[in-house]
Amino acid sequence: MAEKPQPVQVLYCGVCGLPAEYCEFGPDFEKCKPWLIQYSPQTYPDLQGANVKDVDGVTNQLQSATITDGVSGSGSSAPKQEPVKRLPGGKVKKKEKQEVIIEKVTRNKRKSITTLKGLDLFGVKLSDASKKLGKKFATGASVVKGPTEKDQIDVQGDIAYDIVEFITHTWPDVPETAIYFIEDGKKVPAV
Structure with a gap:
């Protein structure tokens, strides 16, 4: 008798939730890179040459930037920018006029x-x-x-x-x- 085929095991990214081989097409590939280097280095061999500390430094900067954006500083008077909403295909969604x-x-x-x-x-x-x-x-x-x-x-x-x-x-x-x-x-x- 022929053996039953085993189900394919898919590794999903811990950052964006896509299968690891589709991370480059996801919302932010830069945030996924440290996770991919650590858990799935065979998926993107060109990332193996990258230094994990360099990529971790970029993610730490991103995390600290998002933390400081959430907390309003008493000394900073920088205008808070609204996130740009994008439609599928990358087009920018126009904000509706109130009329x-x-x-x-x-x-x-x-x-x-x-x-x-x-x-x-x-x-x-x-x-x-x-x-x-x-x-x-x-x-x-x-x-x-x-x-x-x-x-x-x-x-x-x-x-x-x-x-x-x-x-x-x-x-x-x-x-x-x-x-x-x-x-x-x-x-x-x-x-």
Whole structure:
């Protein structure tokens, strides 16, 4: 009889969690190098020539830098930089602007729907906002997924005439300068 094949034993990196042979494609190969030299020197033979103390010195610098970044010193006034968010492929994710966009969509020639986008960026809970809008304007209002897969509020009817005053009155965190209308495909300030 033929022997049963044994399962392959995979060595996972203790730093990034990837299999050791894929560390070079991981988020930070430099942090993985000391671990690879110590536990898996056969995976990357070009690292064997590197001095472990040199690589350990780099990781110690990285660790001390992260420790000092977490503790705010009384004498240092260096501005704290926000970490850059990256999308798959290395593209930098753009930070969303805090703005409320109001758009009126007409359907069946007479009926219209007013959509509000971006109200959640100011810390407003959309379900509560839709209830308040429905009560104030005596119409149906609901939270739906928009075309960009982000939540928005759809309110039945053309309420664009009073909505700016209602938003700034109900949620004082939303400045009037951050509210825009979409008219003829162009973004127009509500002020």
